[in-house]
Amino acid sequence: MRSVLGWLLVGLLGLSSLHGKNLLLSIPAQDCSCGEGFSASAELLQQDTAISTYKITFPSPIRTSLPENNTVPGELFLPRAAEDDRGSHSLPAVLVFHILHGNYELERLLCGSLARAGIPAMFCKMPYFDERAGQAGRGAIFASTDVFLESFTQGQADARRAIDLLTSLPAVDAGKIGVAGTSLGAILSTSLCGNEPRIRRVAAMLGGGDLRRIFSFARETRQFQNFISRQTPPDQERIWSLLARIDPLAQAAALQNLSRRGALMLVFAENDDVIPPDCARQLATASACQNVTWLPGATHYTAIAALPGLVKQNVAFFAADLPAAASASAPAGQEALAQVAAICSAWAKMFTPPAPGKGHALQLQGSISAAAQKHQFSLSFLRHGNSFRLSGNIPELGEFSCGADAAGTPWMGGKNQRLFIGRGEAQPGRTAAQYITPRRYFRFQMGSSFLAALENAPEILNQYLDLQSDSLADGSRRLSLRSKNGLIAGEIVLTLDGAGQLRALAFDLGKYRGEIQVSQCLANGEVSVPADFPAGMQAQEVRQEDLLRMWAAIWEFFLEKIDP
Structure with missing residues (x-):
């Protein structure tokens, strides 16, 4: 019975x-x-x-x-x-x-x-x-x-x-x-x-x-x-x-x-x-x-x-x-899942320290449409050791540039070719993360760490994504992603070149639509960052804490967008 x-x-x-x-x-x-x-x-x-x-x-x-x-x-x-x-x-x-x-x-x-x-x-x-x-x-x-x-x-x-x-x-x-x-x-x-x-x-x-x-x-x-x-x-x-x-x-x-x-x-x-x-x-x-x-x-x-x-x-x-006969075979589309997991991992690693002697690089540009308005944007990010350089043009923020030299000294570009360098009252080990809302930063840190680890277990994505893979005539591949549980409405389409590198991303998520061209996405590769501060700008020393708080405010602005 x-x-x-x-x-x-x-x-x-x-x-x-x-x-x-x-x-x-x-x-x-x-x-x-x-x-x-x-x-x-x-x-x-x-x-x-x-x-x-x-x-x-x-x-x-x-x-x-x-x-x-x-x-x-x-x-x-x-x-x-x-x-x-x-x-x-x-x-x-x-x-x-x-x-x-x-x-x-x-x-x-x-x-x-x-x-x-x-x-x-x-x-x-x-x-x-x-x-x-x-x-x-x-x-x-x-x-x-x-x-x-x-x-x-x-x-x-x-x-x-x-x-x-x-x-x-x-x-x-x-x-x-x-x-x-x-x-x-x-x-x-x-x-x-x-x-x-x-x-x-x-x-x-x-x-x-x-x-x-x-x-x-x-x-x-x-x-x-x-x-x-x-x-x-x-x-x-x-x-x-x-x-x-x-x-x-x-x-x-x-x-x-x-x-x-x-x-x-x-x-x-x-x-x-x-x-x-x-x-x-x-x-x-x-x-x-x-x-x-x-x-x-x-x-x-x-x-x-x-x-x-x-x-x-x-x-x-x-x-x-x-039992041996019941052992699950590899799910259909395992290669595509592994590629999506590798992309998630590479993007998430941009927020983690590079491996010794290695660096991260991300170069992209595109457009985002929301509420009948279309915004163009561009972003360039290079990181190696303590040094990094981030610049671009972002809606609601405009043109910006910031970074740190090899010693970890922070700097930020301002209007009229002004360059603010955070040497004043500097304390070793102080970071912008200290001035971000702890709960929000923790959630972001954990989320990015989870995504970074996906390359070790890509099959987990089966829980969340319906994935369709299509080979294109030029040797590239198109991956269409939809949320399996319906929590995210719409579709994301990734275009990979013949080597499996992400070259374009398009999304239609109802309220937001956009297209992104990716010219470089490299995690833990051979990357060099200019050792000096940007040339041709009028330098001014400011308090380290003030500059880091400005960074934190910008970072908090973006975290609010993704984690209200």
Whole structure:
């Protein structure tokens, strides 16, 4: 009877014409971990040639006083081949736990990447998250000590029910269930495996053990800290006692068993400022894990720069349980994906220091149309070591030039051939980034780091882009890109020369249209930057800080355009 849900999925969900319709799925009691059958609903959200994504809802095994919290929402990502499977029971499946603060895009990225590799994957929202909190919001979890404690028990019960759903799929081997998560999700993954014997493989990124220390340390858990501090001493002891029982360190025996089979993977950030690194080391030691990755120099949030490679690492880890015949072949258009990823990486690297002895160069010009107005622009950027030179003509800014010499001394060109040099009251190590809104600059830095790393895992772009590649008569290639999830309306068209170098970019994004000609885009190549300040201009020394603040204001202007 374990295939009842699976047969319904095959017979009902495998049809693209059912997009937007709600379907009722039934799982009998004998297939459920708690011995109680349940029904789940599924709605097709999105489908392409490789995977289908469904919105899943099912009742929580634990009924709370808040009705909204008693329904568990999630998303199921199925390889198209798994939808047509009528009972092979051969594929692994993965339940992904989400982070504390986020919009579930990280979980969708991992689930989608797993599904494209042939592995069904799913994530569910934990108790009191989003719609499960009702009108009270996340604060509902702090209604009382009993509610707070019950949320942890309910979260694990919900996860076991999600595993019931996964094991009921006719394509899934119930002996190949894995769990994965990042940050809070990593803690939940390693915590659950001690209470759920069906878990056969665990990948935990940026987690750790010793929940009491983690709760007391991280600024992200300040709301939890404040709640606990307001409780009576007996209730505080109840809370710490429960946390000790579900602590990943308390699951050492189960984790060691996984480790002995090579089925445990841990990833930590060397300078994690949310999960103390000593808590990470405690978990690595207690689990005797042999597959541990430390991200050098990374904090909890800068670790996102390594995300493309980490997703690829996760997929390979869980794909070890795929039968040989089910191993996913390279997606169609892999070469085109690699070219798009290389372009994203090269452009993003313009904002990172070049490799020793190398430099970056970007030369482009074009036009942008918006609100019935057409604007011409040009841009030239050269960077080598501490020196760089940036000049151009940009709408709303006009002609500009700025840079730094080999010693890092900043300069900026002004009207009437004036040249401002920031030597006054100079301090070594001072940069314009210090004067940009920290949150905005951080988001930009993380986004550019993520794009720069895409060349190591171009297949991730499959999650976001519909790509069409056409060869042209002159030997060049045209790549047409559209957003797969509809978040970005319109189309971007890239034109590559015979050597695969980007030469033109055209876009029509509704409000904005434009064409860009790219004469040079080179990252970590042979680049020279004029060593001296621009000649023929009237030089004037100014305070270093004043000049850097001017740079920061211009940079902030552009960041506001891309990240309001």
